[in-house]
Amino acid sequence: MGKKKEFIEVKNLLKENPQAKSQATKDIYWHTTYGDVAVSERTFIINGKLVRPFSNSANVACRSYSPLLERRITDFGSDVSFGKAVEKLNEHYGLIIPESSIRLITQKHGVNLLNLSQENSLENKEAGIAQAVVQTDGCMIPKVEFTATEEEKDLRKTRTVAWKEVRLSLGYIPGVITPVFEATSGTPEEVGQQLLNCANKIGYGKKTQIHGVGDGAKWIAEQIESTFGCNGSYLIDFYHLCEYFYPAAKVCSDEPEPWYKRIKQLMLDGKVNDVLQELLPYIESPDVEDEQAPVRKCFRYIKNRPGQFNYPQAIEKGLPIGSGKIESANSYVIQARMKITGAWWKVENIDKMLSLLTCKQNGKWNKYWQNIQKVA
Numbered sequence: 001m002g003k004k005k006e007f008i009e010v011k012n013l014l015k016e017n018p019q020a021k022s023q024a025t026k027d028i029y030w031h032t033t034y035g036d037v038a039v040s041e042r043t044f045i046i047n048g049k050l051v052r053p054f055s056n057s058a059n060v061a062c063r064s065y066s067p068l069l070e071r072r073i074t075d076f077g078s079d080v081s082f083g084k085a086v087e088k089l090n091e092h093y094g095l096i097i098p099e100s101s102i103r104l105i106t107q108k109h110g111v112n113l114l115n116l117s118q119e120n121s122l123e124n125k126e127a128g129i130a131q132a133v134v135q136t137d138g139c140m141i142p143k144v145e146f147t148a149t150e151e152e153k154d155l156r157k158t159r160t161v162a163w164k165e166v167r168l169s170l171g172y173i174p175g176v177i178t179p180v181f182e183a184t185s186g187t188p189e190e191v192g193q194q195l196l197n198c199a200n201k202i203g204y205g206k207k208t209q210i211h212g213v214g215d216g217a218k219w220i221a222e223q224i225e226s227t228f229g230c231n232g233s234y235l236i237d238f239y240h241l242c243e244y245f246y247p248a249a250k251v252c253s254d255e256p257e258p259w260y261k262r263i264k265q266l267m268l269d270g271k272v273n274d275v276l277q278e279l280l281p282y283i284e285s286p287d288v289e290d291e292q293a294p295v296r297k298c299f300r301y302i303k304n305r306p307g308q309f310n311y312p313q314a315i316e317k318g319l320p321i322g323s324g325k326i327e328s329a330n331s332y333v334i335q336a337r338m339k340i341t342g343a344w345w346k347v348e349n350i351d352k353m354l355s356l357l358t359c360k361q362n363g364k365w366n367k368y369w370q371n372i373q374k375v376a
Contacts, residue, residue, distance in 0.1 A: 025040045025041060025042050025043070026040070026041050026043055026052070027039070027040055027041070028040075028041050028052075028054070028055060028060070028061075028062045029062060029063070030060045030061070030062065030063065030064045030065065030066060031063075031064070031065045031066065031069055031095070031097070032065075032066040032068065032069050033066070033068055033069050033072060033093050033095070035094075035095070039054060041053075041054040041055060042054070065101075065105065067369070067372050067373045068373075069095075070105050070109070070372075071369045071372070072089065072092075072093070073085065073089065073097065073101075073102050073105045073106065074105060074106045074109045074356065076088045076089060076102070077102050077103065077105070077106030078106060078337060078353070078356040078357060078360065079337065080337075080340075081340055081342065081343060082099045082102045082103045082106070083099050085099075085102045085106075086098075086099050086102065089102075106353075106356070107349055107352045107353075109356065109368075109372075110349075110351075110352030110353055110354075110355050110356045111352055111355075112368075112372075113355040113356060113359050113368065114351055114352060114355040116368075117182065117197070117355060126205040126206070127205045127206055127207045127208075128203050128204050128205015128206060128207055128208040129173055129202065129203040129204070129205070129208050130207070130208065130209065131173070131174055131208070131209050131211065131317070131319070132171055132172070132173055132174075132199050132202055132203070132204055132208055132209070132210055132211070133171065133172055133173075133174055133210075133211045133212075133213070133319065133320060134169065134170065134171045134195045134198060134199055134210055134211070134212050134224070135169070135170050135212065135213055135214055135323050135325060135326035136167055136168065136169040136170075136191055136194075136195060136214060136220060136223075136326060137167065137168060137214060137215070137323060137326040137327050137330060138165045138166065138167045138168075138330075139165070139166060139168070139330040139334060139335060140163040140164065140165055140166075141163070141164055141166055141334070141335070141338045141339055141345060141350070142161060142162075142163060142164075142339070142343065142344045142345065143161070143162055143163065143164040143344065143345050143346070143347055143350070144159055144160070144161050144344035144345065144346060145159070145160050145161075145162075145346070145347065146158055146159055146160075147160065161344055164185060164345070164347065164350065165185070166183060166184065166185045166334060166338075166350060166354060167183065167184055167185075167191050168181060168182075168183045168326060168329060168330050168333055168334055168358075169181065169182050169183065169184075169191060169194045169195050169198055169326075170182075170198055170325065170326055170329060171195065171198030171199045171201065171202050171204075172202060172325075173202055173203070174211075174317075174318060174319060175318075176202075178363075179198075179325065179329070180198045180201045180202055180362055181198070181329065181333055181358040181361045181362055182194035182195075182197050182198055182358055183333070183334060183351075183354040183355075183357070183358050184351060184354065185347070185350045185351055185354070186351070188219040188220075188222070188223055189223070191220075191223055192223035192224075192226060192227040193227075195212075195223065195224070195227055196227050196228075199228075201362075206231075207231075208231060209231055209232075209233075210224065210228040210231050210232040210233070211233060211235065211314065211317075211319045211320075212224040212228075212232060212233065212234040212235065213234070213235045213236075213237055213314075213319075213320055213321065213322065213323050214234070214236075214237055214323045214326070215236070215237055215240045215323065216236055216240065216241075216301060216305060220234070221234040221305070221308060233307075233310070234307075234308050235308060235309070235310060235311070235314055235319075235321060236305060236308045236309055237321070237322050237323040238267070238268075238311060238321040238322055239322050239324075240323070241267065241301075241302075241309070242264060244294070244297060244298040244301050244302075245260055245263050245264060245298060246260055247294035247297075247298075248279065248282075248294045248295045248297075248298040249263070250294070251282050251284075251294060251295050252278065252279065252282045252295060263275055263278060266278075267309060267311060268311050268312070268315070269311075269312060270309075270310065270311060270312040270313075272302065272309050275302065276299060276302060276303065279295055279298060279299045279302075280299065282295045283295050283296045283299055284296045329361075333357055333358065333361050334354065334357060337353070337357060338350075338353060338357075
């Protein structure tokens with residue numbers, strides 16, 4: 001079929017360009033899951049330019065990789081280390097592909113997915129679903145930076161390693177198990193946009209009520225408010241809140257365990273002011289440092305977050321009061337690949353990998369590669 005197609009292409013070129021001059025054949029080869037494929041290609045000079053009919057019609061370039069092989073490479077590269085992917089490809093396909101090629105191909109498709117995600121982030125203007133839940137949480141991954149000058153050729157001597165926070169966001173409809181994910185290493189404003197993207201993907205509209213739940217980071221509540229306006233509400237993760245109560249219980253009562261349980265129930269009942277009144281007499285003096293002042297820290301934490309402890313309403317609607325879904329998702333969506341032993345990420349490559357990992361979790365992997373094969 002390839003030879004027939006090439007013959008038709010050549011025939012049409014010669015018919016349209018009788019002045020075309022045939023040149024010597026050139027060998028071209030590319031990598032596939034079946035091994036390397038090589039072809040001797042006829043070339044032509046048309047209007048002073050070299051024309052390669054087979055390469056153009058087959059959409060291949062010398063030393064390139066077939067779409068199917070790129071999919072296999074990217075699949076392994078987003079699951080295991082690039083070095084381990086070399087072993088996997090050899091084991092399953094008998095191919096020996098350099099680690100550097102695996103890294104570049106994997107990152108290339110990460111860029112493609114990143115661009116697609118940004119293109120498909122239009123706001124849903126319809127009425128939308130009745131209720132949606134959104135959550136976001138951060139985790140730390142290892143990053144590496146190089147500060148070598150032109151004179152310093154050994155990058156290892158100027159390498160600095162540190163930790164970089166990345167944030168995973170999700171959206172889901174209550175009662176539906178499968179959430180939609182997005183992730184970024186960017187600013188809180190970018191996280192807000194991704195929360196909106198997640199909501200859009202599950203049917204967010206003008207009448208959709210958004211229930212956000214997470215830890216006490218103020219920027220999360222601010223992004224829920226600025227992104228969803230009066231449609232959004234934010235609830236402090238109940239189990240995170242309880243971490244403040246137990247240290248305070250040891251100061252407020254000779255029987256910390258019963259006091260702790262009673263205060264928890266008051267919060268679940270929505271009696272926030274009663275809890276503040278319970279804490280007030282035991283607040284430590286200003287000269288005591290925060291590390292030694294659990295009651296003051298607990299009081300301030302609640303006082304500074306008005307309207308974020310409406311647990312009775314959430315419970316009545318069957319909405320979550322904890323952010324365990326997003327916290328556990330960080331481990332299997334991001335950390336399982338990006339915190340493997342020996343992995344250090346350049347800052348410019350972090351979001352590329354995040355786009356690959358979330359694409360897989362969102363069930364869009366097959367659709368992406370089907371589109372790639374159509375283009376190819």
